[in-house]
Amino acid sequence: DFAARVEQTDAELEAFTQAFAQEIERGGGSYVIPVVFHIVHNNGPENISDAQIHDAMRILNQDFNRENADWDNVRPEFLDIVADIGIEFRLAAKDPSGNCTNGITRTVSSLTNEGASQMKSLISWPRNKYVQVWVAASADGAAGYTFRPGSAQWMPEEDGIVMQHLYTGSIGTSTVNRSRALTHEVGHWLNLAHTWGNSNDPGVSENCSDDDGVSDTPNTIGWTSCTLGGSSCGSALDNVENYMEYSYCSKMFT
Ligand code: ZN
Ligand code: CA
Secondary structure, three states: OOHHHOOOOHHHHHHHHHHHHHHHHOOOOOEEEEEEEEEEEOOOOOOOOHHHHHHHHHHHHHHHOOOOOOHHHOOHHHHHHOOOOOEEEEEOOEOOOOOEOOOEEEEEOHHHHOOOHHHHOOOOOOOOOOEEEEEEOOEOOEOEEEOOHHHHOOOHHHOOEEEEHHHOOOOOOOOHHHOOHHHHHHHHHOOOOEOOEOOOOOOOHHHHHOOOOOOOOOOOOOOOOOOOOOOOOOOOOOOOOEOOOOOOOOOEOO
């Protein structure tokens, strides 16, 4: 019950996340999460097609259910721990008023060029019923961004993911190479940190003393390229192909 989980401490959220992970491990995870895409555009290429959104949803569902074609290409050291998370994402069929929807809204505004709080305030659906994905010309300077639950609870109208249209799906204005960014952001939305820990700064040695809270991912400095042989914090091979990396060769969760 997402509604009951507001105003939790980070420790409570972490405990919930660990319990959720154990439930998945037992094969009990079968969550369906409704998704709404809010396309905020100024009649430019950021007004992406329904087909591009459906493609993004296809990739998101494949990645969270180990149905992505490339999952078994991971380094052999990680083959046994590629996770089937067992969450299905579905475009919303009802809007907050109970009316039929295709799960896609379109709003015209020049705020698409900022992709920040003010843009999100144009249209926001309740966080206890949907994960929201705003698609815009800019994601406040990033490919995409979101708040993890411990922060999102203090700004409920802003809970969700902002994606630059160039990183949404693999067709239209996006590419296959950029298509896993939404998987990464949904990982954050569900309380995952980066593999290198609680920062947005990969590649620094201090990250070796910061764990990501996930027991089977080795500590790492974090990567911005696909360095398959990296073992940046000692003997263990880095899980550079994890979706919570910046490596652009991501193909697995653990
Ligand atoms: Zn991230
Ligand atoms: Ca770890």
